[in-house]
Amino acid sequence: MRYLTIALSKGRLTELSVELFEAIGIDCSELKSSSRKLILKDEKNKIKFFLAKPSDVPTYVEYGAADIGIVGRDTLLEEGRHLYEVLNLGFAACKMVVAGPTDLIGKLDQLNNKRVATKYPKIAREYFEHKRGESIEVIKLNGSVELAPLVGLSEVIVDLVESGRTLKENGLVVLDEIADISARMVVNRVSMKMESERINRIIDGVRKELEKR
Amino acid sequence: MAKWRIYTPEGVQDILPNECFHKKNLESKIRNVFRSYGYYEVETPMVEFYDVFSLESEIAPQETMFKFFDKEGRILVLRPDITIPIARLVATKYKDADYPIKLSYIGDTFKYNELGGGKQKEFTQAGMEIVGINSHEADAEIIAAAIDCVKSSGLENFQIDIGQVEFFKGLMEEANLSNEEIEQMRVLIDKKDFLGIEELVKNHDINEDLKELIFSLPKLFGSIDVIDKVEKYALNNRCIAALENLRKVLEILDDYGLSKYVSVDLGMVQSLNYYTGTIFRGFTYGVGFPILSGGRYDRLVEKFGEGKPATGFSLGINMIMMALDRQKITTEEPMIDSLICYGQKGRKNAFKICETLRKQGLVVEMDITGYEIEQIKNYARIKGIGGILNVLDDENIEVHNLENDEVKKVSVTEMLNNR
16 A cells, blocks of 8 residues: 655644644654654554645645645645645634734725735735735745834734734734634645545544544 | 856756657657547647737736747747647638547647646647537547547556536526636635635525535545436536536446546536536646646637637646656666677678668667777677677678677678578
């Protein structure tokens, strides 16, 4: 039997994903041991795992290097890959928002030159250009995006917000919500056809497990 | 200035003899299938006016095309696809034909693809088209031919999924969604994004049965039972006609004996403006992308003149090669049967022997180095040549068998008569 390959996002999603797979009877012990191996196996179920940078997971799955992936919806929206988004795993829930200083509340469209700092240039563009019909200048940053409006690098930011505490402490507010974000299970389009039985068994298992929670 | 001299641009590549041998062999196997169905090949230009493709923004988005200008400033493109040029060709060159036109093609196409997973910016496509008829038989024949092409390549484990975009369009008609929402829905169903579908359906006043059906669309794939399941719902005529067509096509494919390669997918909904009926895609192990795709496109030819219904498919030669490689399916390898070298007095005979052997269908290399026999043997070993004929003079030949390192002497007459 061919191995099914699952790509997991490295970071806060890893543990939650492992928990879920263990609950449906997939052996993740190799994954939990602090080994330096890149590819880990469950020989009994013929499943291979690997951990990848979250933003790379959709790429692995689209190209068929992994059959299944676990990744946040933020990454999926940003990468815009051609794959099946089969399950909302519910965990790691937060929101993608536009945020800025309080004096911009309700005045977002009056701003002539919009400079938007973000880790998600594609999501930002899509939102402003398609949903609002406004042109923007995107400033791509790699972290601490909240800093940008404070130091005059940008007018607003597009970023993930969980509790909103960082925003509040820095005098920023949510100006608009773009999307609800949580972890998703994605499947390669060809694998879904060629390995439909095994993959559907995993999907159904996970779905049932989620319903229990 | 010459900074890029030794490089090839990203997304295009040289193809070396071994791979090229496999590629050309594959193309000729597929060409044989085309001919055996009576679909003779055409060639359309590599370069076309941008206008040819500009109306098909789903199949050939502007930003994916290589563009340049002619002397008059008109926009030219490297063809991103061959079906659209064939529609132009049929609409203009077969204007008055009142019978089905059957054509095929094998050629290079160009797209600013993201690279990887078998995708290149220059890639070879092979395909067949029937223009001028809309029948279940035409839909089925084109699928049968596609299956034969894949089989001829050596792939055995593959699957063709068949869908019907009219079914989806019929459902949307009933649900009374705006064009924009229909496109949104199409994308969601195409992604099997259940949550998104639920969200979109929720905000509309749609009857419960229809809601349930739309919501189940992404799951509606598998055997012919899928159609039975769907037929239990109250459907409008458009949906019923679509299912009827699908059922007929599957029946015909069953008579072809091809049922084992075929399955149904009602949730397959690509390019609604382009496709107008049965659509299909081919999948196999080892490549993350479809190896072929096709379907009915009755509204394309009319953009170039008088309207004609049409159906066809195109198959990615590079994808098939990658699948063969990944599935470790070996096909014929290039090989050289023998190498002929000669002493000063043997040259004329050497050419005679060489010509005779080549006429018999053997692959024979002639030595052009004039090196000593030991050096020639080394060369032959590197190239995997089985034997060397050293023509010494008018009469004597040394036969070096490189597999067992034996040397035999034979006469020229023996050699020419024995073969």
